Amino acid sequence: MPVSELIPASPTPHAARGAHQGMLLWVLIVGSSFPAVGLMSEGLPPLLLTAIRFLIASLALWPLVARSSIQLPSLPGLALYAIMGLSLAGFFGAMFWAAHRTSALSMATLYVSVPLVAYNLGRLFGVEQRGGQLLAILVLGAAGALGLAWAQSAGQSGQLHLGLAEAAFFAGCIASALYPVLSKIGLNRGWLSPRAEVRTFWSLLIGSLIIGMLGLITEAPQRLMSLTLMDGLVLSYLGVFSSGVTFWLQQRAMAVLTPSAVTAYSYLVPFVSMLLLFIEQPQRMGWYWLPGSLMVILAIALLLNRDTKER
Template identity: 60%
Template structure:
């Protein structure tokens, strides 16, 4: 039997989510250069393996055939984002991608309005815009330090479609919960959506990547892959699904604003001399926005 998640517990879980996602980037940077789509499919497979025992013991583990299209669409959202991100990484600047990613919470809010899982109003969009401004400030501070530049081309357009895709994932989850289509267990929802996304990403990887390179994976690469599968995929997506039951999609995705803040803290620990005053405005703005979000603990939005 599933235990109801309070908004306070959901917020705490998403704080942990932001820390885990922020820690995953250094782990990825330690890995050898391997086919990214195939690695993501393997990460999702490891995550599903970790979730199997918990999910299979939960009510509604085996979905009905009517539910399969929804899980497939949720998996397509994951595959679309990761596919767009890996392709755009070779055709867009890091600053452009970081700038576009701050639109995800606002996109989730607008998509949520369309499916009636967000309440109309100005307060949440205003807080999301404040958080986006702070996250953008952190991205600009990092790019200024590294000499990056902002532009918009084909790579940025593809990545923006990926941002729309990832914003739609929690909206579909919330809509499925609100309409009684998805089960109450966060583990079940995470298992099937990650499974569907992993299959789709894996098929694309089979078609476009040299899989023979995976044979060169070292023991360290394998250990990092297992870590990413368990903590950066299984646990983070479970935390997101758990929070979706108590919070709206816009609030859930807004925790992505904290990821560059966590990365900044890691940079400060590793190289204190690289942190300057340019990081302060964005950091303070993000913290203020997240504080305002945590105070907005109100009942769930009405179902469509």
């Protein structure tokens, strides 16, 4: 099949508007989930927790998936779901490994590359059309997110350093950018279900199995015995909302938007986290938050305006 045939016809304005609204909700859920993660006990195995979190998300989605007769994916679809699961495992595995070996600033700085990487991977696999304006918007958003990352580190000793841990995390960022690209390829070729909840269910379930196996190899499962009731409640919330709902919103948007447009909303996540920080610690508000905030807001506004004009 020619690469040009992988790019589907433009969706209706109503569907595109719903996709953008859903991704704004995605931003709010993801941005507000970080304080919830901080409520969990220290010393728990992160990869095994992620596997459980994805499994909870899969179970939460099951009633939606089971409303109609569910079928096993085709062989190409099953292979693609496995690669998507590997991409999830690659990102979370790299993130947890690098978190103990590099600074939060270095990770935040590298993570702003995800939409740009998604754009280039999309171009490589033919699910993104060439667009200088879109590329400029992504660069603007990346600069704004980078500005927020530096503002977050103001007054701290964290500095950007490039080494093995940073290289590993950047490889994880590439894996994260690959997930929406693979979803778009599978949709356009008819390998994946047209229903967002079914795609979300299979990718999270297979991702849970792969991350769980990785956790069993590299972590101590007995540490899960120290889970408290509060840990279980937080983990359930993260599984249902921060994983199940957010991945469903992302898959829903993937049917309408391109991978780079979907991942561009990640630029707004540090902005939401900043607002929560100001509510908790208003004394940290300063002018150095303003440039990055204005740039990410402008980037999303330009993205919405560009999409509206195209449709």
